[in-house]
Amino acid sequence: xxxxxxxxxxxxxxxxxxxxxxxxxxxxxxxxxxxxxxxxxxxxxxxxxxxxxxxxxxxxxxxxxxxxxxxxxxxxxxxxxxxxxxxxxxxxxxxxxxxxxxxxxxxxxxxxxxxxxxxxxxxxxxxxxxxxxxxxxxxxxxxxxxxxxxxxxxxxxxxxxxxxxxxxxxxxxxxxxxxxxxxxxxxxxxxxxxxxxxxxxxxxxxxxxxxxxxxxxxxxxxxxxxxxxxxxxxxxxxxxxxxxxxxxxxxxxxxxxxxxxxx
Numbered sequence: 225x226x227x228x229x230x231x232x233x234x235x236x237x238x239x240x241x242x243x244x245x246x247x248x249x250x251x252x253x254x255x256x257x258x259x260x261x262x263x264x265x266x267x268x269x270x271x272x273x274x275x276x277x278x279x280x281x282x283x284x285x286x287x288x289x290x291x292x293x294x295x296x297x298x299x300x301x302x303x304x305x306x307x308x309x310x311x312x313x314x315x316x317x318x319x320x321x322x323x324x325x326x327x328x329x330x331x332x333x334x335x336x337x338x339x340x341x342x343x344x345x346x347x348x349x350x351x352x353x354x355x356x357x358x359x360x361x362x363x364x365x366x367x368x369x370x371x372x373x374x375x376x377x378x379x380x381x382x383x384x385x386x387x388x389x390x391x392x393x394x395x396x397x398x399x400x401x402x403x404x405x406x407x408x409x410x411x412x413x414x415x416x417x418x419x420x421x422x423x424x425x426x427x428x429x430x431x432x433x434x435x436x437x438x439x440x441x442x443x444x445x446x447x448x449x450x451x452x453x454x455x456x457x458x459x460x461x462x463x464x465x466x467x468x469x470x471x472x473x474x475x476x477x478x479x480x481x482x483x484x485x486x487x
Contacts, residue, residue, distance in 0.1 A: 240296035242441040248450045251482055252292050255454045258475050259285050262461050265470050272366045276320055276331035277464045284313045284460045291453040295446035298439020301429045303449040308414035310456040311407065315399045317463040319389035322402050326392075327467075329371045333378065333388055335363050340382060405459075447486070455483055 244252065259281065266278050287306040294303045320330045342348055342356035364375045386395075393399045400408045416423030426432045428445040458479055465472050 241298055241439060242296050242446070244292065244296060244446065244450065247486070248447060251454055251479070251486075252288070252450055254482075255288065255457055255479060256285065258472065258479060259288075259457060259461050261475065262464060262470060262472060265468070270468075271328055272331040272335075272363065273320055273327035274464075274468055275366070276334050277317060277467055280313050280316050281460050281464050284310050284457050287313075288453045288457045291449050295442065295449055298441060300442035300446045300449055301424065301427075303453070304414060304417035304424060304427045307449065307452050307456065308411075308418040310453060310460070311411045311414060312396075313460050314403070314407065314456065314463070315396050315411070316389075317460060318402050319393055319399050321463070321467055322399070323392075328367055329374060330389065330392070332363055332367055332371070332375050336360060336375075336378065336382075337384070337388055339363070340379065451483060451486055454479070458483075 243249070262281070263278070268275075270278070287310050291303045291306050294300055294306070316334060320334060321327050323330075339356040339360040343353050343360060345353070348356070360379065364372055364379075367375055387393070389399065396411055397408050400411060413423070414427070415421070417427055425435075428442070428449050430442045430444050431440060458476060461472075462476050464470065465476070
């Protein structure tokens with residue numbers, strides 16, 4: 225499902241309409257490289273908790289690259305939606321690892337709802353439903369033996385909830401109480417863009433009084449978007465490093481210092 229790959233110091237991107245400054249471009253690429261270095265340790269047969277964190281990290285990397293594309297193609301205002309998604313990635317990482325003894329089962333809960341839905345969805349073909357059920361069984365089989373009966377009971381008694389991590393946590397704000405840095409207010413602020421609220425027109429928008437559907441440059445907010453996505457991706461990667469004792473602490477500290485030093 226996930227593959228690690230070393231990246232060059234300069235990403236292979238088409239010529240951008242509104243290129244980032246050299247400082248921001250270098251920061252973005254180096255955070256990608258840091259993430260690639262972490263992915264080099266990935267093992268398909270790893271414990272389910274590690275496997276879940278790796279998948280979360282992978283989609284966060286895609287968001288980070290997407291933020292750059294939006295900024296350089298004149299759509300910076302939409303990057304707020306991806307940044308909210310990255311905040312959800314952090315919520316998922318915390319929910320999985322908050323209680324170490326329960327981490328593998330929580331990882332199962334993270335994965336299970338989608339294959340359970342697909343396995344019974346009449347829109348899917350019989351083959352697709354069978355494949356989804358096989359995937360679900362695979363997730364159960366990857367759990368330690370002590371957790372498998374609980375996983376099977378979870379499948380049997382499953383009722384959809386607003387958040388996959390309930391009842392352990394009732395809402396994202398409860399999860400974020402476990403975070404090492406305060407993120408609850410930031411999460412709430414970015415809820416609007418993610419749900420089509422008016423704030424989508426204001427956050428990350430140098431031209432909030434202008435309603436023009438054409439791409440444009442956003443020098444102020446593009447910088448903030450790259451800064452935010454870099455910081456969030458670093459934290460998601462570090463959560464994975466701490467959980468699996470992967471090291472990379474020096475890289476992390478150096479990138480943090482560069483983010484703080486942005487002017």
